[in-house]
C-alpha cells in the first residue's frame with residue numbers, strides 16, 4: 682500500500698515527487714509513455730527561473746527526477762491503463778500490475794494535437810512547436826507559420842507578431858472557429874496573413890534538423906506550392922490525459938480536470954497537478970508550482986487521517 686502515487690513524470694509529477702519525498706511519503710511516480718513529459722520534446726528552455734543561459738528540456742526534467750530520487754522517490758515505467766477510484770484505497774492498473782494507494786496525484790498532462798506528418802514529428806523542438814509563449818522568442822525577425830483556426834491559433838499568431846517579420850495563419854476551412862474579438866484582433870494586425878482552405882502536406886527539412894519550409898495544398902483546387910518558413914507553430918488544441926478516469930473524476934467537456942479548490946478534485950484524496958487541469962497557462966513553471974501544491978495537500982490530507 683502506497684501513501685501517494687503520482688501519475689506522470691513531467692514538471693508537475695516530478696515536483697510533486699520532490700515535495701512528497703521530502704515529506705517522507707516515499708512517493709511512487711508512474712512515468713507514463715512519455716518519461717519527462719512534454720519538456721523532453723523540446724530543446725532550449727529559456728524561461729524556467731534559475732538558468733540564466735537556459736537549459737535543455739530533457740536535462741531539466743532529468744534533474745528534477747534525480748532530485749526526487751535523492752529524497753527517496755521511486756519511478757516505475759509504464760502507464761496507468763485502468764483506475765478504480767470508487768473506494769479507498771484507490772487501485773491503479775499499470776499495464777497489468779495493480780497498485781493500491783491512499784492518495785493519488787494526477788499529473789498526466791495534456792498532449793498537444795499535432796498534424797501527424799512524419800517530418801513534423803521529427804522536427805518538434807527544432808522549429809516545430811505547440812507553444813508560442815515558450816518558443817516565440819527564438820524567431821525574432823523570422824518567418825512564422827501558425828496552423829489552426831480557433832481562438833488559441835489567433836492568440837498564438839498575435840503573440841508571435843512581436844517577434845516574427847510575418848506570421849501566416851494556415852487554416853483548412855474557409856470559416857474560422859475563433860471568436861469575433863480574437864478574429865478581429867488578428868485581422869487588424871498588419872503582420873498576419875491568412876491562407877484559408879489550405880493544409881500542410883509536408884514540413885522541411887528533417888535532414889538539416891531545422892524547419893526551412895513547408896509544402897502547402899489548397900483543398901479546393903488541389904494546387905500545391907512550397908513556402909519558406911522558420912518557425913512552425915501547431916495550434917489545433919490539446920488532449921488532456923484523463924481517459925482512464927472517465928466518469929470517476931469530474932472534468933469539463935474536453936476532459937480537463939475540474940478543480941475543487943487548491944489541488945483538489947471531485948474525489949477526496951485525488952489531487953491534480955499541471956496541464957491536466959490548466960488550459961490557460963501551460964508552462965513548466967506553473968506545472969511545477971501545481972505539483973508543489975498537490976504534494977502539500979497530500980501531506981495534510983494524510984496527516985489529518987493519521988498516516
Ligand SMILES: Cc1cc2nc3c(=O)[nH]c(=O)nc-3n(C[C@H](O)[C@H](O)[C@H](O)COP(=O)(O)OP(=O)(O)OC[C@H]3O[C@@H](n4cnc5c(N)ncnc54)[C@H](O)[C@@H]3O)c2cc1C
Nearest residue numbers: 689690691693713715718719761789790815955956963965
Ligand atoms: C515542444 C514544447 C516546448 C515547450 N517549451 C516550453 C518552454 O520553453 N517553457 C515552458 O515553461 N514550457 C514549455 N512547454 C510547455 C511545458 O512543457 C508544459 O507546460 C509542461 O511540460 C506541463 O507539465 P505537466 O507535468 O503538467 O505535463 P507533461 O509534461 O505533459 O507530462 C505528463 C506526464 O504524464 C504522463 N502520462 C500521461 N498519461 C499517463 C498514464 N495513463 N499513466 C501514467 N503517466 C501518464 C506522461 O508520460 C508524462 O510523463 C513546451 C511544450 C512543448 C510541447
